[in-house]
Amino acid sequence: MSLYSQTLTELAVGLENGEFSSVELTQALLDRIAVHNDKLNAFITVTAEQALATAARADAARSAGNAGVLNGLPILHKDIFCTRGVKTSCGSKMLDNFVSPYDATVVERLADAGAVVLGKTNMDEFAMGSSCETSYYGPVRNPWNLECSPGGSSGGSSAAVAARLAPAATGTDTGGSIRQPAALTGTVGLKPTYGRVSRYGMVAFASSLDQAGVITRSAEDAARMLGVMAGFDERDSTSIDTPVPDYVASLGDSISGLRVGVVRQHFDEGLDEQCGARVKDAIAVLESLGATTVEVDLPNLDLSVPTYYVVAPAECSSNLSRFDGVRFGYRAEGAVDLLDLYCRSRGEGFGDEVKRRIMTGTYVLSAGYYDAYYLKAQQVRQLISDDFKKAFADVDVIAGPTAPTPAFKLGEKVDDPITMYLNDIYTIGANLAGLPGISVPCGFVNDLPVGLHLVGTHFGEETLLRCAHQYQLQTDWHLACPQGFV
Numbered sequence: 001m002s003l004y005s006q007t008l009t010e011l012a013v014g015l016e017n018g019e020f021s022s023v024e025l026t027q028a029l030l031d032r033i034a035v036h037n038d039k040l041n042a043f044i045t046v047t048a049e050q051a052l053a054t055a056a057r058a059d060a061a062r063s064a065g066n067a068g069v070l071n072g073l074p075i076l077h078k079d080i081f082c083t084r085g086v087k088t089s090c091g092s093k094m095l096d097n098f099v100s101p102y103d104a105t106v107v108e109r110l111a112d113a114g115a116v117v118l119g120k121t122n123m124d125e126f127a128m129g130s131s132c133e134t135s136y137y138g139p140v141r142n143p144w145n146l147e148c149s150p151g152g153s154s155g156g157s158s159a160a161v162a163a164r165l166a167p168a169a170t171g172t173d174t175g176g177s178i179r180q181p182a183a184l185t186g187t188v189g190l191k192p193t194y195g196r197v198s199r200y201g202m203v204a205f206a207s208s209l210d211q212a213g214v215i216t217r218s219a220e221d222a223a224r225m226l227g228v229m230a231g232f233d234e235r236d237s238t239s240i241d242t243p244v245p246d247y248v249a250s251l252g253d254s255i256s257g258l259r260v261g262v263v264r265q266h267f268d269e270g271l272d273e274q275c276g277a278r279v280k281d282a283i284a285v286l287e288s289l290g291a292t293t294v295e296v297d298l299p300n301l302d303l304s305v306p307t308y309y310v311v312a313p314a315e316c317s318s319n320l321s322r323f324d325g326v327r328f329g330y331r332a333e334g335a336v337d338l339l340d341l342y343c344r345s346r347g348e349g350f351g352d353e354v355k356r357r358i359m360t361g362t363y364v365l366s367a368g369y370y371d372a373y374y375l376k377a378q379q380v381r382q383l384i385s386d387d388f389k390k391a392f393a394d395v396d397v398i399a400g401p402t403a404p405t406p407a408f409k410l411g412e413k414v415d416d417p418i419t420m421y422l423n424d425i426y427t428i429g430a431n432l433a434g435l436p437g438i439s440v441p442c443g444f445v446n447d448l449p450v451g452l453h454l455v456g457t458h459f460g461e462e463t464l465l466r467c468a469h470q471y472q473l474q475t476d477w478h479l480a481c482p483q484g485f486v
């Protein structure tokens with residue numbers, strides 16, 4: 001089997017057995033990126049030289065008997081993670097000239113485990129979007145259909161993994177930005193529990209919702225990656241100090257007896273009928289493995305999108321106030337005074353969607369509107385969390401669709417923010433409640449992939465990964481490769 005078509009787990013075995021070196025593997029993938037990336041625009045930066053140097057060090061470490069758990073395995077980072085000495089743009093003109101002086105914790109941990117970074121992936125500007133069309137670097141295309149979006153905001157990561165340009169990529173998920181692009185590209189996307197993976201060095205969008213995670217082709221690969229990325233970090237005040245289980249070790253355990261919640265509201269209007277059918281088939285597979293289904297209620301589900309679009313913009317307006325043209329990032333020329341410098345730098349450095357969010361956020365936080373919008377949204381957020389708590393009294397995981405439709409055409413929703421925002425209706429709840437979620441490929445509609453979404457209890461990643469892995473042992477949707485990238 002060609003190197004690029006192998007999963008992270010398979011490549012780990014090949015390296016271990018000396019079938020190929022990390023330098024050979026890295027070069028093969030860099031060659032593939034050179035051939036295919038023009039079609040996809042999945043990368044903002046390709047770090048070829050650094051990657052080959054890291055690969056050579058990984059090979060030497062292996063020969064010396066010091067191989068880390070991801071030794072010599074190629075990965076990608078979403079361009080939201082700070083990488084020392086390499087541009088970290090966050091998909092924005094504002095940070096087009098920003099070279100981070102330090103590594104994010106996620107970057108550091110993966111590097112310490114021996115991973116080789118091939119490059120930084122394209123994304124919606126400051127992770128605001130569901131289609132990868134708000135990037136300053138142009139839209140990313142879906143390898144399954146180049147006229148379609150790969151989802152967003154981690155769409156560069158999802159497109160690259162789906163096109164076999166790398167076996168794994170990091171992503172971030174504030175409202176669905178790992179899981180939705182995974183669904184739209186036929187990849188696996190894992191958003192861990194809030195606080196499971198450090199946010200240190202991850203450019204902040206909405207701090208109470210942001211969580212780092214991973215996009216891979218199999219649940220097993222996601223388990224390997226998470227094991228390295230997860231864990232307490234004193235540099236992130238919301239990081240939680242609880243032991244990291246061996247996620248790979250429990251993948252083989254049966255899911256017989258697992259209680260799977262099926263949400264009544266998930267299959268109401270708004271969901272593409274055929275997508276719904278694929279998801280129901282997937283749930284039937286879980287049942288055939290001994291899981292039992294239980295109908296559950298999330299009565300406030302329809303409030304999750306409006307709640308999110310108060311909370312997330314509020315937090316983003318505060319987080320993005322640091323981009324003022326003074327300390328780092330874009331600085332406009334010809335300003336006449338300080339206020340003019342702020343206005344011009346921000347006016348020229350940010351794109352439309354980011355400005356829309358900053359304005360909404362500033363509005364909902366302003367005196368006179370705070371109680372009516374922000375405080376109210378926080379109260380509704382609590383109700384949504386309570387709904388999940390009630391549901392999880394009876395079930396171990398909740399299963400449903402990841403996105404309401406398969407991949408949509410580029411340009412189709414970009415001028416209609418409300419329709420775009422509704423793409424995250426099934427994923428946002430998990431962010432509001434801080435719960436882990438995973439999207440797993442579960443079939444096709446019109447030759448485009450569909451995702452099964454599983455949500456777990458806090459720190460229930462082991463159960464999610466096991467359930468996803470057991471499903472993948474029975475199905476081969478995750479093995480399908482987009483035509484043109486075979």
Ligand code: GLN
Pocket residue numbers: 127128129130152153172173174175176177178205312424
């Ligand atoms: N699509 C959502 C938004 O635009 C979620 C983004 C994300 O998870 N980063 O905010």
